[in-house]
Amino acid sequence: MSSILVVEDEWHLAQGLRFNLEEEGFTVEVAETGEAALEKIPVGAQPFDLVVLDVMLPGIDGFTVVRTLRERNQFVPVLMLTARGRSEDVLHGFASGADDYLPKPFELSILIARVNGLLRRKQWLESKPVDPTDLYEFSGRTLDFNAMEVSVADRKMPLTLMEANLMRYLIRHKGKTISRKSILEDVWGMSEDTDTRAIDNFIVRLRRYIEDDPSEPKHLLTVRGVGYRFVG
Ligand code: CA
Numbered sequence: 001m002s003s004i005l006v007v008e009d010e011w012h013l014a015q016g017l018r019f020n021l022e023e024e025g026f027t028v029e030v031a032e033t034g035e036a037a038l039e040k041i042p043v044g045a046q047p048f049d050l051v052v053l054d055v056m057l058p059g060i061d062g063f064t065v066v067r068t069l070r071e072r073n074q075f076v077p078v079l080m081l082t083a084r085g086r087s088e089d090v091l092h093g094f095a096s097g098a099d100d101y102l103p104k105p106f107e108l109s110i111l112i113a114r115v116n117g118l119l120r121r122k123q124w125l126e127s128k129p130v131d132p133t134d135l136y137e138f139s140g141r142t143l144d145f146n147a148m149e150v151s152v153a154d155r156k157m158p159l160t161l162m163e164a165n166l167m168r169y170l171i172r173h174k175g176k177t178i179s180r181k182s183i184l185e186d187v188w189g190m191s192e193d194t195d196t197r198a199i200d201n202f203i204v205r206l207r208r209y210i211e212d213d214p215s216e217p218k219h220l221l222t223v224r225g226v227g228y229r230f231v232g
Contacts, residue, residue, distance in 0.1 A: 024112055053081065
């Protein structure tokens, strides 16, 4: 049974989410603030399989919560609840390390579908037998898609689900120019009205992992006016 932490200060919404997720068979805990959420996920522990995280919280906001988790190397999947029409929230959420987002107000069935989608990806990654070929090596770096991390010399940097998925997609299309639109649709299953700058934030982060000099990329190239190209 998967356990979910719901971080939401609006009592009615939090209880509604708890009730409906429990009906789906999940174990649910609720935190009303970001601070309380971080306390429930102590450094080095992984008490939850997924976090549903509201952006607007009293005290520290949802962006700070997810960024703090990622800085602590905690890579629990995070589904962010953002305000509708605020594409900057979506961009900021991805840049902070969220795996997926849902604008408020949302339909419960959609939320549950997103939760199940993230859990399936997590379980798939965890349950896959260790496959030594699921490594990609280039330029002194090793991308390990089982462990979801990048190694450079003796340094290991963990990847979020979304970073790993995007990296895998770029490698699969090595040498080809890929548009932002196809990344949005194929990697994130997002519609084309989503602001494509969300992609650019991810690319900036991936460059920090895989480029010697992220400002002079040699592997993850920008193709002006179109998108990106990965060169191994
Ligand atoms: Ca709220």
